[in-house]
Amino acid sequence: xxxxxxxxxxxxxxxxxxxxxxxxxxxxxxxxxxxxxxxxxxxxxxxxxxxxxxxxxxxxxxxxxxxxxxxxxxxxxxxxxxxxxxxxxxxxxxxxxxxxxxxxxxxxxxxxxxxxxxxxxxxxxxxxxxxxxxxxxxxxxxxxxxxxxxxxxxxxxxxxxxxxxxxxxxxxxxxxxxxxxxxxxxxxxxxxxxxxxxxxxxxxxxxxxxxxxxxxxxxxxxxxxxxxxxxxxxxxxxxxxxxxxxxxxxxxxxxxxxxxxxxxxxxxxxxxxxxxxxxxxxxxxxxxxxxxxxxxxxxxxxxxxxxxxxxxxxxxxxxxxxxxxxxxxxxxxxxxxxxxxxxxxxxxxxxxxxxxxxxxxxxxxxxxxxxxxxxxxxxxxxxxxxxxxxxxxxxx
Amino acid sequence: xxxxxxxxxxxxxxxxxxxxxxxxxxxxxxxxxxxxxxxxxxxxxxxxxxxxxxxxxxxxxxxxxxxxxxxxxxxxxxxxxxxxxxxxxxxxxxxxxxxxxxxxxxxxxxxxxxxxxxxxxxxxxxxxxxxxxxxxxxxxxxxxxxxxxxxxxxxxxxxxxxxxxxxxxxxxxxxxxxxxxxxxxxxxxxxxxxxxxxxxxxxxxxxxxxxxxxxxxxxxxxxxxxxxxxxxxxxxxxxxxxxxxxxxxxxxxxxxx
Amino acid sequence: xxxxxxxxxxxxxxxxxxxxxxxxxxxxxxxxxxxxxxxxxxxxxxxxxxxxxxxxxxxxxxxxxxxxxxxxxxxxxxxxxxxxxxxxxxxxxxxxxxxxxxxxxxxxxxxxxxxxxxxxxxxxxxxxxxxxxxxxxx
Numbered sequence: 001x002x003x004x005x006x007x008x009x010x011x012x013x014x015x016x017x018x019x020x021x022x023x024x025x026x027x028x029x030x031x032x033x034x035x036x037x038x039x040x041x042x043x044x045x046x047x048x049x050x051x052x053x054x055x056x057x058x059x060x061x062x063x064x065x066x067x068x069x070x071x072x073x074x075x076x077x078x079x080x081x082x083x084x085x086x087x088x089x090x091x092x093x094x095x096x097x098x099x100x101x102x103x104x105x106x107x108x109x110x111x112x113x114x115x116x117x118x119x120x121x122x123x124x125x126x127x128x129x130x131x132x133x134x135x136x137x138x139x140x141x142x143x144x145x146x147x148x149x150x151x152x153x154x155x156x157x158x159x160x161x162x163x164x165x166x167x168x169x170x171x172x173x174x175x176x177x178x179x180x181x182x183x184x185x186x187x188x189x190x191x192x193x194x195x196x197x198x199x200x201x202x203x204x205x206x207x208x209x210x211x212x213x214x215x216x217x218x219x220x221x222x223x224x225x226x227x228x229x230x231x232x233x234x235x236x237x238x239x240x241x242x243x244x245x246x247x248x249x250x251x252x253x254x255x256x257x258x259x260x261x262x263x264x265x266x267x268x269x270x271x272x273x274x275x276x277x278x279x280x281x282x283x284x285x286x287x288x289x290x291x292x293x294x295x296x297x298x299x300x301x302x303x304x305x306x307x308x309x310x311x312x313x314x315x316x317x318x319x320x321x322x323x324x325x326x327x328x329x330x331x332x333x334x335x336x337x338x339x340x341x342x343x344x345x346x347x348x349x350x351x352x353x354x355x356x357x358x359x360x361x362x363x364x365x366x367x368x369x370x371x372x373x374x375x376x377x378x379x380x381x382x383x384x385x386x387x388x389x390x391x392x393x394x395x396x
Numbered sequence: 397x398x399x400x401x402x403x404x405x406x407x408x409x410x411x412x413x414x415x416x417x418x419x420x421x422x423x424x425x426x427x428x429x430x431x432x433x434x435x436x437x438x439x440x441x442x443x444x445x446x447x448x449x450x451x452x453x454x455x456x457x458x459x460x461x462x463x464x465x466x467x468x469x470x471x472x473x474x475x476x477x478x479x480x481x482x483x484x485x486x487x488x489x490x491x492x493x494x495x496x497x498x499x500x501x502x503x504x505x506x507x508x509x510x511x512x513x514x515x516x517x518x519x520x521x522x523x524x525x526x527x528x529x530x531x532x533x534x535x536x537x538x539x540x541x542x543x544x545x546x547x548x549x550x551x552x553x554x555x556x557x558x559x560x561x562x563x564x565x566x567x568x569x570x571x572x573x574x575x576x577x578x579x580x581x582x583x584x585x586x587x588x589x590x591x592x593x594x595x596x597x598x599x600x601x602x603x604x605x606x607x608x609x610x611x612x613x614x615x616x617x618x619x620x621x622x623x624x625x626x627x628x629x630x631x632x633x634x635x636x637x638x639x640x641x642x643x644x645x646x647x648x649x650x651x652x653x
Numbered sequence: 654x655x656x657x658x659x660x661x662x663x664x665x666x667x668x669x670x671x672x673x674x675x676x677x678x679x680x681x682x683x684x685x686x687x688x689x690x691x692x693x694x695x696x697x698x699x700x701x702x703x704x705x706x707x708x709x710x711x712x713x714x715x716x717x718x719x720x721x722x723x724x725x726x727x728x729x730x731x732x733x734x735x736x737x738x739x740x741x742x743x744x745x746x747x748x749x750x751x752x753x754x755x756x757x758x759x760x761x762x763x764x765x766x767x768x769x770x771x772x773x774x775x776x777x778x779x780x781x782x783x784x785x786x787x788x789x790x791x
Contacts, residue, residue, distance in 0.1 A: 041566030046478030110549015110586025190558025578786035
């Protein structure tokens with residue numbers, strides 16, 4: 001039913017890749033067992049910085065999951081046929097990304113065995129409740145859509161009609177998952193770094209830049225490794241989308257900087273001092289990462305805006321890598337930790353992730369990469385078989 | 397009559413939708429009821445605290461309120477500030493009211509120790525964000541209470557609290573407890589804790605442990621809905637401030653300057 | 654006829670598989686034999702200070718967890734601390750303060766729990782056994 005039989009046939013390279021990922025997963029799992037036994041004190045989080053890279057990576061991956069909408073929307077609403085072979089890959093990426101989100105939340109819980117309380121004692125006034133609903137629903141939606149589409153392709157028939165409303169539903173739903181995630185932070189009166197109506201639009205813009213950038217990279221990698229072709233036009237159109245999204249993202253960042261530094265309000269400045277500017281006697285290790293991220297965004301935008309560099313595969317690869325990693329640092333590291341620096345009493349508490357924390361994070365990433373590998377393998381096998389069946393029929 | 401698979405799935409799907417819809421409606425109903433209740437009527441009791449900073453200053457280095465609370469509630473002691481757990485503690489005045497500093501005070505005034513604790517707000521953001529109702533505002537007396545059986549340790553309340561009043565058990569607290577009070581449970585690793593205004597003492601007619609322990613009676617605890625209580629009298633006659641009141645949280649711990 | 658390859662004959666795999674299966678399925682039997690566990694019940698030390706619990710014995714045997722959970726919710730979530738037993742006596746709803754005032758946790762509670770194979774009785778992560786706390790009189 002899940003077409004997993006397609007994923008257990010592969011080249012030596014494929015199995016070495018899966019084996020390495022499994023090793024990282026095992027390392028992460030063993031580290032998690034240690035954390036489960038000792039407590040979250042095994043991480044670098046503290047009394048003042050109570051959310052770290054687990055929540056940061058969760059936030060980033062919600063964005064990547066939502067970015068599937070950037071291929072689904074043009075194809076289904078605007079008949080942009082070039083995305084025909086890309087939508088399924090976008091949905092596969094969404095499934096892997098949402099799974100990673102759920103895992104990051106799980107490893108961050110102090111009492112994970114009590115997680116069902118969120119369902120049994122549901123509190124609709126809490127944004128976390130709605131986040132659970134929207135992420136869970138998005139996962140189910142994408143699993144159904146992917147399975148139905150792959151089965152239809154395998155049988156050589158068009159997808160059933162009832163899948164189209166579900167696909168159309170996934171469009172606003174994708175926007176909602178990242179909006180609700182932004183609401184987790186932007187509704188808190190005490191955290192001025194997050195207390196802006198612009199947070200949700202910022203999240204969406206950076207997500208729609210970084211997610212499709214990752215999809216472009218994955219498709220190019222697939223082309224190189226397996227010869228699977230999504231189409232040059234699809235990649236180019238998606239690159240244009242990344243360009244527009246990155247433009248919006250940088251625009252929003254500049255808006256934040258203006259409000260902070262023109263108004264001179266101390267509470268707003270304090271967060272930027274904590275991360276980017278430092279204070280006399282205090283410099284966060286995040287400082288180079290913060291500036292690096294901004295620099296990468298700038299360079300990426302330049303490469304994306306110039307048509308020649310956007311079309312050339314090598315510079316496009318570089319631009320996508322810069323886009324992805326700049327947002328990964330911005331959302332996955334700086335944003336969450338920055339909200340806690342300074343503390344309500346003005347303390348600048350450094351946050352340094354510990355080795356077990358990094359191992360667990362790497363383990364979750366490896367789970368995501370494993371899933372994306374397996375899902376792409378299945379998709380490729382189904383489409384390759386279909387192509388062979390068509391050509392056999394044509395030759396008969 | 398044979399039920400086809402398609403029909404079976406349709407019926408099951410409809411049942412599932414019905415059940416979950418009903419549950420969702422019930423949850424929404426509860427949520428609106430609670431909000432309606434707290435909006436309409438003042439609580440029967442409205443516990444609050446008034447702290448006289450000047451009286452606290454008279455005994456520099458005194459930590460009797462902190463010691464009493466920690467002993468009564470098995471609050472662990474950590475050398476590593478990263479893992480500290482605190483229900484009531486002292487911060488310098490300049491850190492508690494940073495926006496009120498003129499810049500011309502002498503250092504002694506800036507460093508005046510001010511006891512800080514959970515403000516048991518009228519409109520607590522921590523309660524609003526808790527996904528499991530492990531923290532809630534008691535309808536009978538306004539105390540923002542904790543249920544350590546239900547807390548999943550997500551620390552969302554800690555992010556939401558503008559005052560830093562909450563602490564998380566990063567490790568097993570019993571490893572950092574020298575004295576165990578058998579009359580009060582400890583907590584376990586992975587849950588958030590904070591001051592609860594001593595409901596176990598209030599049930600016996602006693603004031604909170606910190607209030608009782610203060611040698612200068614610098615902390616006055618009372619029912620703010622009773623205009624004749626000592627706390628109301630103080631608030632009527634002296635200038636008092638709350639922490640970060642512009643956020644709309646409605647803190648119920650006031651400081652007499 | 655093709656020469657038979659030098660791999661292990663099937664017989665070896667089948668016999669060793671059967672032996673492994675037998676070993677795994679009879680694990681509970683020989684594990685208990687080697688640990689000298691008997692079918693004799695837990696050796697419970699009953700309280701000396703009181704003859705009646707807060708509820709009848711038959712109810713406590715079947716449902717003391719249910720009672721404790723309802724006590725938990727009453728005290729923590731409803732703010733009610735007193736329990737009126739069927740015989741009219743009023744008790745404080747407290748695990749450490751009421752139950753453990755009569756029962757010895759190690760000689761009563763733990764013995765039955767370990768006999769029944771309950772590995773995680775989470776209550777004790779937080780609730781204090783008065784016998785362990787310093788300066789307690791038992």
